Amino acid sequence: MSALTDLGIREIRDGVRAGTFSAREVAEAFNAAVAAAKPLNAFLVETPDHALAAADAADGARAAGEALGPLAGVPIGMKDLFCTKGVTSTAASHILEGFTPPYESTVSQKLWDAGAGMLGKLNMDQFAMGSSNETSAFGNVISPWRRSDGGNAALAPGGSSGGSSAAVAARIAPGATGTDTGGSIRQPAAFTGISGIKPTYGRCSRWGVIAFASSLDQAGPMARDVRDCAIMLETMAGFDAKDATSLDLPVPQWESMLDAGLKGKRVGVPKEYRVDGMPAEIEALWQQGIAWMKDAGAEVVEVSLPHTKYALPAYYIIAPAEASSNLARYDGVRYGQRDLPDGANLQQMYAATRAAGFGDEVKRRILIGTYVLSAGFYDAYYTQAQKVRTLIARDFAAVWEKCDVLLTPTAPSAAFALGEKQADPLAMYLNDVFTVPASLAGLPAMSVPGGLDAAGLPLGLQIIGKPLDEQGVLNAALAIEERAGFAARPEAWW
Amino acid sequence: MSVDTATVKKVASLARIAIDDAAAERLVPELNNILGWIEQLGEVDTQGVEPMTAVIPNTLRLREDVVTDGGIRDAVLANAPAAEHGFFTVPKVIE
Numbered sequence: 001m002s003a004l005t006d007l008g009i010r011e012i013r014d015g016v017r018a019g020t021f022s023a024r025e026v027a028e029a030f031n032a033a034v035a036a037a038k039p040l041n042a043f044l045v046e047t048p049d050h051a052l053a054a055a056d057a058a059d060g061a062r063a064a065g066e067a068l069g070p071l072a073g074v075p076i077g078m079k080d081l082f083c084t085k086g087v088t089s090t091a092a093s094h095i096l097e098g099f100t101p102p103y104e105s106t107v108s109q110k111l112w113d114a115g116a117g118m119l120g121k122l123n124m125d126q127f128a129m130g131s132s133n134e135t136s137a138f139g140n141v142i143s144p145w146r147r148s149d150g151g152n153a154a155l156a157p158g159g160s161s162g163g164s165s166a167a168v169a170a171r172i173a174p175g176a177t178g179t180d181t182g183g184s185i186r187q188p189a190a191f192t193g194i195s196g197i198k199p200t201y202g203r204c205s206r207w208g209v210i211a212f213a214s215s216l217d218q219a220g221p222m223a224r225d226v227r228d229c230a231i232m233l234e235t236m237a238g239f240d241a242k243d244a245t246s247l248d249l250p251v252p253q254w255e256s257m258l259d260a261g262l263k264g265k266r267v268g269v270p271k272e273y274r275v276d277g278m279p280a281e282i283e284a285l286w287q288q289g290i291a292w293m294k295d296a297g298a299e300v301v302e303v304s305l306p307h308t309k310y311a312l313p314a315y316y317i318i319a320p321a322e323a324s325s326n327l328a329r330y331d332g333v334r335y336g337q338r339d340l341p342d343g344a345n346l347q348q349m350y351a352a353t354r355a356a357g358f359g360d361e362v363k364r365r366i367l368i369g370t371y372v373l374s375a376g377f378y379d380a381y382y383t384q385a386q387k388v389r390t391l392i393a394r395d396f397a398a399v400w401e402k403c404d405v406l407l408t409p410t411a412p413s414a415a416f417a418l419g420e421k422q423a424d425p426l427a428m429y430l431n432d433v434f435t436v437p438a439s440l441a442g443l444p445a446m447s448v449p450g451g452l453d454a455a456g457l458p459l460g461l462q463i464i465g466k467p468l469d470e471q472g473v474l475n476a477a478l479a480i481e482e483r484a485g486f487a488a489r490p491e492a493w494w
Numbered sequence: 495m496s497v498d499t500a501t502v503k504k505v506a507s508l509a510r511i512a513i514d515d516a517a518a519e520r521l522v523p524e525l526n527n528i529l530g531w532i533e534q535l536g537e538v539d540t541q542g543v544e545p546m547t548a549v550i551p552n553t554l555r556l557r558e559d560v561v562t563d564g565g566i567r568d569a570v571l572a573n574a575p576a577a578e579h580g581f582f583t584v585p586k587v588i589e
Contacts, residue, residue, distance in 0.1 A: 102569040201549050215549065245552060313532040324509060331510070333582050338575035346587050351512035363511055367521065368528060370509040371497070384535050386545030391538065393549065426527055442549030467550055 004029040005171045009074050009228035012174055016058055016073035023055035023062075023073030027117060030075045033172040034119050039494040040170060041139050042163040044080050045088055046120040051075040054117025061115075069115030071235055077167045077176035080121040081128055082108045082219075083208040087118075091210045092136040093126045095357025096336045105208025106240045107177065107219050114235040119173050122163030126359045127327065128184055128212045131431040132421065133162025135361040140418050143192060144170035144490035148456030152493075155415045155457070158188025164222045165192040169490060175223035175232050179209060181216045182315050183411075183435025186447035189222055190410035190460025193449045193488060195477065196222040197229050200468050201442030202247035204233075205240030213322035214245075216315075216439050226448060226478045230254040233470065249468070257471055260478040263297035267476065268403030272308035273434055275412060281453045282409045289407050289450060289461045289480060296479035303402055305395040310388050311437040316429055317372050317385035318440070324369025327362070330354060364425060393441040400466050405476045408434050410447040410460035438464045448477040449486040458488065496526045 004026050007015065016023045031048040058073035083089045083101035090096040104112070112118075126135040133141040133156060143157040143166055157166040161178035165188035168176050178185035180198035189196030197220050204219040211217060221232035234254055240246045269290060274283070290300050332338035332353030339352040358366070372381035399406065412433055421427045438445040444467075447460040461480055465473035497505070502518045502525065513521070567580055576583045 099573055102566075102572055202552060241555070241557070244554070245548075247550065247552060248555075307538070310535055310538055313535050316528065316532055317535070328510075332575055333584055334570075335573035336575070340585065344585060346585050347510070348512075349585055350510040351507075354510055355512040358511070364521070364524065364528075366509050366511065367502070367505050367525060371501075371505045371525070371529075374505065374508065380536070381532070383545050384538070384540060385532075386547075387540035387543040388535055388538050389546040390543050391540070393546065425524065426531055429528075440546075440549070 005033045007174060008224040009071070009175045009231050012074050013071065013231070016062070017068055019062065023058035024052065026073055027051040027055035027075050030119055030173060037170055037172045037494050040142050040144060040166050042123055042141050042166040042170070042172065043077070043120040044090065044092065044123050044138055044163070047087055047118045051117035051119050054112065054115060058115050069113065070231065071111060072115030074115070074174060075117045075119050076111065077119050077122045077164060077173035078108055079161055079164050079177045079179060080124055081179050081210045082177060083210065084108055084118070084121065087121060089121065089210070091127045092124045092138055093357065093359065093362065094137045094337060095330045095354070099335050101208070103208060106205035106242060107209065107236050110235050110238065111177070122167060122176060124163055125160035127210070127323070127362050128160040128179055128181055129323070129361050129365055130159040131183070131187055131428050132156035132416070132418065133159040134418060134422055135359050137359055141166045142418070143415055144494065145192060145415060145457055146490070146493065153417045156191065156418050158191035158415065160184040161188045161222060165189055165194060168192070168194045168222055168224060170492070170494070171489070175221060175228055177219060177236070178222045179217060179219050180439065181212050181319060182439050183432040185220045185222055186435050186445060186460070186462060187411050187431060189447040191415040191458065193458030193486065194222060194224055195226050195229050195446065195448050195481070196220060197233060197446040197470065197473065198439070198444065199233060199237060199470050200247070200444045202245050203237045203470070205238070205243040205246050207240055207242040211326040213319040214326060215322060216319060226474055226481050227255060227258060229446070230258060230474050252471060254471055254474055258478055259475050260482050261297055262293060262476060262479050265298045265405070265476070266403040267293045267298045267300050268303035268399050268406045269300060270303050270305045270308065270399070270406055270408060272305050273408045275433060278412050282412060282459065285450045285459050285461065286407070286409050292480050292483040293407060293476070295483060301403055303399045303406070305399060305437065307388065307391045307395050308437055311392055311440055312429065312433055314385040314388040314392070315432070315436045315440060316368070317381050318389065320365040320369035321373050321382050322369070324366045324373065327366055330357060361425070389440050392437055396441045396443060404466070405472050406464040407476070408462045408464065410434060410462040414453045414455065414457040414459055434462060443467060444470045444473045446473045446477045448480050450480065450484050451486065452488055496529060497522060
């Protein structure tokens, strides 16, 4: 039998139900894999006891003939942006070092209620601000992937959910939670050869998720394949009265409705996503994706989203503006770190605390956000960006007259080396060029592995869907998955 | 629009982030690079376009005006950097 850590969520769920193996065996195998993978720096906190307790509960329920939850016996990784009761939750920032929430986020609670256990809290870009995991206050996550050129350059696992992507790709967790504000689930999934879906804005409760940009933040699953994502999302989604933007809608049975046949479906290919300087391999993969869609029975149509080029600059006004407001709460009074220089007054304490606690990228975004919201600049920057956001949403609404889903690359390149883009914040921002538009429009979008580049690194394809049509997104992604036959995995060097 | 060192210090002060002169000077080109890039939004014709307020149509819900929480003082204070006698404590604000 192959190692238990090679199994995905569905296989673990079904195996535990059938009694092929015990949940405890699964938890022990993953706990050991997590403990042995320290060089990846994917986990900030390990919680083997949490995983074992959930496993024992699943085994006990099965022995007693009780019904098992939809994720009974499945251990997962939890991004450190989710508050977990009694387990430190830091958003990978010094300012929250030691913060131990006395409450549980809605999404994580739903996962525990479904029988899942927690392997630990996953490293990430600080406050989810970054695309490479290099803004974490607790060190870079190292991608388990390496280029096939024999060099051992440490590669970025993507960001901000870089601990999640690295853990799933390295087989030290069968699935993990992520959050996506401008691409933070999809881009790391693409960089590491796994799947990840950001659902429609409002599907997953934001309650207990440390806020970055509230009008954009959405939680979603990251896992080895499309079906595993569907299973996990069914548990994570659902109405929550504690989140004012939560959608009061039933959660569809995404897994049982999966169907890779796309007969009668129209797949749009937006011409504006063909950007200057895009590597030929990304273009080739996109063409391959189009061929796969046709092979699945879909009609492929070229469409236009004319305001695409303005999505990134609009995002880099809106997201920092919301962040500057959300992060005002970190003042050293109620929780987190306090820096109190000798003789400092209250205002000086605030300023010293925030200077010491926030990383450079977080400060940069707070300053940008404060500037664009300040008197005299508000209309020129923030109001204009929100108007452009309306135009971007209208572009999408218009193309849904012509197609059911959109197919694009997930990112403009394969994983880059750590340190390669760190010196230039703008170059890093451009990594989100294909993922940000769907975020601004609140649409469901997913990345699925399509193949490898010449250096042996994974490349992802993105499916964007209509509001609330996660099923259409999952189905198109499944059609790609079945045809791509992506079986590559990183060789364990850690 | 571009920022100078004085503007960066003003914005940092509004954001309650202490920065020294060297940091302010380092931030000037960084922020101007980003601001120069986002300024391309000015070329979009937005005459008559309403600013986005909600991406997915939703209704604002009302709930009964009743207490749903409370009586958890110790939990509220549990993560405070400094707490005394059941209160958060801060440096003296009145001389």
